[in-house]
Amino acid sequence: MSTGAMEEGNQAMKLYSHPMSSCSRRVRLALNLKGLEYDCINITSTTDPELLKVNPMGYVPALVDGTSVISDSYAILLYLEEKYPSHSLLPQDLTRRAINYQVASIVSSSIQPLQNMTLVNYIGEIVGPEEKLPWAQHHITKGFVALEKLLTNYASKYATGDEIYLADLYLAPQLDNAINRYKVNMTEFPLLIKLNETYNKLPSFQLIMAETRTSE
Numbered sequence: 001m002s003t004g005a006m007e008e009g010n011q012a013m014k015l016y017s018h019p020m021s022s023c024s025r026r027v028r029l030a031l032n033l034k035g036l037e038y039d040c041i042n043i044t045s046t047t048d049p050e051l052l053k054v055n056p057m058g059y060v061p062a063l064v065d066g067t068s069v070i071s072d073s074y075a076i077l078l079y080l081e082e083k084y085p086s087h088s089l090l091p092q093d094l095t096r097r098a099i100n101y102q103v104a105s106i107v108s109s110s111i112q113p114l115q116n117m118t119l120v121n122y123i124g125e126i127v128g129p130e131e132k133l134p135w136a137q138h139h140i141t142k143g144f145v146a147l148e149k150l151l152t153n154y155a156s157k158y159a160t161g162d163e164i165y166l167a168d169l170y171l172a173p174q175l176d177n178a179i180n181r182y183k184v185n186m187t188e189f190p191l192l193i194k195l196n197e198t199y200n201k202l203p204s205f206q207l208i209m210a211e212t213r214t215s216e
């Protein structure tokens with residue numbers, strides 16, 4: 001049990017989540033890394049009234065921490081970082097910090113929304129089911145080309161150094177989606193493959209990724 005979580009009137013935080021959601025997994029990885037206890041509420045419908053109360057968009061994740069109700073993984077991660085600074089998600093160096101923001105932004109704005117299952121299924125309906133996979137692969141590959149280049153100058157053990165930072169929390173679930181769900185050809189991305197192998201060896205990451213698999 002983390003001391004931080006206990007400060008809020010002894011109430012563990014609540015995370016509205018789904019095991020297959022890469023956006024939820026980012027937040028779960030951060031909560032684990034920071035050693036914060038939380039109750040995970042698995043949502044099965046985006047019209048669930050309980051979810052709509054905490055996020056009118058009907059998306060996961062959403063976090064309830066005492067009286068604070070926050071949705072959108074980026075807002076949640078920054079909130080957690082400021083409220084519970086132990087195991088910082090951001091490096092001290094300002095350039096490396098900015099690279100973490102950039103990776104987060106590429107994944108959350110230019111990759112994940114374009115391979116979200118709702119959108120991919122919609123593409124299948126309006127264009128044809130055979131277009132679903134090529135659509136997702138195209139958009140993921142475009143983002144990965146940029147990430148592979150960007151991280152060449154910054155990666156070490158992890159994406160931007162020898163510690164796990166925000167960029168890793170965005171990359172790990174996105175790589176998992178790309179490789180295991182959308183069968184993206186990764187031959188152009190040796191650095192991303194190496195990072196993925198590193199994430200897969202981390203017990204806390206393994207646990208969260210394994211839950212994705214068992215819910216499919």
Ligand SMILES: N[C@@H](CCC(=O)N[C@@H](CS)C(=O)NCC(=O)O)C(=O)O
Pocket residue numbers: 020021022023024046058059060061071072073074108113116117118119
């Ligand atoms: N920008 C939001 C995106 C949230 C989002 O797209 N969540 C997905 C799961 S990763 C979802 O709830 N999808 C359900 C749907 O598209 O109806 C975030 O980072 O939290």
